[in-house]
Amino acid sequence: MGYLHEGHLSLARLAKKECDIVFMTIFLNPVQFGPSEDLDKYPRDPERDILLAENNGVDYIFKPSTEEIYRSNYRTYVEVEGLSDIMCGKNRPGHFRGVTTIVLKLFNIIRADRAYFGKKDYQQLIIIKKMVSDLDLNIEIAGGPTIREKDGLALSSRNKYLGSKERENAAVIYRNLRNIERAVNAGERDLEKLRNNAIKDLEKNIYVKKIDYFDIRDAENLKEIKDPKKHEAILAAAAVWVGKTRLIDNIVIDKKKY
Amino acid sequence: MGYLHEGHLSLARLAKKECDIVFMTIFLNPVQFGPSEDLDKYPRDPERDILLAENNGVDYIFKPSTEEIYRSNYRTYVEVEGLSDIMCGKNRPGHFRGVTTIVLKLFNIIRADRAYFGKKDYQQLIIIKKMVSDLDLNIEIAGGPTIREKDGLALSSRNKYLGSKERENAAVIYRNLRNIERAVNAGERDLEKLRNNAIKDLEKNIYVKKIDYFDIRDAENLKEIKDPKKHEAILAAAAVWVGKTRLIDNIVIDKKKY
Numbered sequence: 001m002g003y004l005h006e007g008h009l010s011l012a013r014l015a016k017k018e019c020d021i022v023f024m025t026i027f028l029n030p031v032q033f034g035p036s037e038d039l040d041k042y043p044r045d046p047e048r049d050i051l052l053a054e055n056n057g058v059d060y061i062f063k064p065s066t067e068e069i070y071r072s073n074y075r076t077y078v079e080v081e082g083l084s085d086i087m088c089g090k091n092r093p094g095h096f097r098g099v100t101t102i103v104l105k106l107f108n109i110i111r112a113d114r115a116y117f118g119k120k121d122y123q124q125l126i127i128i129k130k131m132v133s134d135l136d137l138n139i140e141i142a143g144g145p146t147i148r149e150k151d152g153l154a155l156s157s158r159n160k161y162l163g164s165k166e167r168e169n170a171a172v173i174y175r176n177l178r179n180i181e182r183a184v185n186a187g188e189r190d191l192e193k194l195r196n197n198a199i200k201d202l203e204k205n206i207y208v209k210k211i212d213y214f215d216i217r218d219a220e221n222l223k224e225i226k227d228p229k230k231h232e233a234i235l236a237a238a239a240v241w242v243g244k245t246r247l248i249d250n251i252v253i254d255k256k257k258y
Numbered sequence: 259m260g261y262l263h264e265g266h267l268s269l270a271r272l273a274k275k276e277c278d279i280v281f282m283t284i285f286l287n288p289v290q291f292g293p294s295e296d297l298d299k300y301p302r303d304p305e306r307d308i309l310l311a312e313n314n315g316v317d318y319i320f321k322p323s324t325e326e327i328y329r330s331n332y333r334t335y336v337e338v339e340g341l342s343d344i345m346c347g348k349n350r351p352g353h354f355r356g357v358t359t360i361v362l363k364l365f366n367i368i369r370a371d372r373a374y375f376g377k378k379d380y381q382q383l384i385i386i387k388k389m390v391s392d393l394d395l396n397i398e399i400a401g402g403p404t405i406r407e408k409d410g411l412a413l414s415s416r417n418k419y420l421g422s423k424e425r426e427n428a429a430v431i432y433r434n435l436r437n438i439e440r441a442v443n444a445g446e447r448d449l450e451k452l453r454n455n456a457i458k459d460l461e462k463n464i465y466v467k468k469i470d471y472f473d474i475r476d477a478e479n480l481k482e483i484k485d486p487k488k489h490e491a492i493l494a495a496a497a498v499w500v501g502k503t504r505l506i507d508n509i510v511i512d513k514k515k516y
Contacts, residue, residue, distance in 0.1 A: 076392035
């Protein structure tokens, strides 16, 4: 969606390392924004984006207009049912339908062999993998690691919205995800207790205005879980409003470690 | 969907004439049938299908099992909104969603350059063209003419369901479509009158048990119309139950003729 940061650029470099030719698509997709969301104020800096992309291994940039992508009388939408109405989908109805639709269109336009997505948008990554499998698409999906600030805050174009006090406090999300990881790896099995502790800790922070969700789920199929031992990997994921900014983050805990 | 008739075979021969290699997919797609529809009793004869396909220019047949196509935990659906809930979609909710989903999957599996569909399923053809355009699919859609019995009845695998008296009377659908074509080409502009006359004539036939719809629409965008002169081509289309069999048919009237 542009306004590139190190998270995007690390994906570009990874792609360049693994592939012959790297395309980057830059498109602020209106269809994945709700009517009261931040489409209009979403940060933009196309000239800086192009420079950064060029300097990080991108060979071609596809940066279409909204009208080129959604031509007059546009009507076709793709939905991965069951995965699109939980977590981020619960508070953002239609969001993932917008994501899968634009991603499928871009796959068809670019006809890449492999596409890279950040693990920071973990639910998005899982949904896109499911779409690719279900629709028999001939494309490989690769996930790149979440890039973080020194205090742990996950990089996001939306971090720009944060005031300085909010920015300082935003790392509380990652700290609570890490607490869960540490506890699970140390043998704690009561996920509901861990979850409630995290929510309590977040609620104590006066810059945290709302917790959309704080979930612990199976990292493959995103189902809610009780006993971590019964799952190959577990996902702790949150969407939290810091001031007027909605931030998401997650951590995946591999069974090998607990 | 198999149980091939001359309508399908004419498409195969047309494809062979225009293309190097012809694939035929044979798949009775459960997702486009409603719970109370005729999936279970839909006629099947795979051995005859294969023989007929081979004799009519088909180089390869793709005949997957339901389990190969809808693997466990299948979740992804494609919908062309606004065109899928009118006409056949009105009485068959989810039908076209099932059609577009399977067609997109088959396009991705076969990766054909061109795909042939019968004009008998006219709404389906329009919806598939719209999906291809909206999703930027790299495939050309070709429509083949409706093949008819001597008395005008459009060929359909479902004609097999008709008793001999029902079969005799089923041509009443095409006769009424032709009446409209003749009247429009002769200068008649009152489409509502033509439509009502057709419905009245159909209702007089004791083998006609129900009229799902009898519509006159713009042949490009399927919108309802009043003045034929304002449209490049008009579509007269009907879905009518003859006994316990639901039959569809249509006729496209070109502006050049009226």
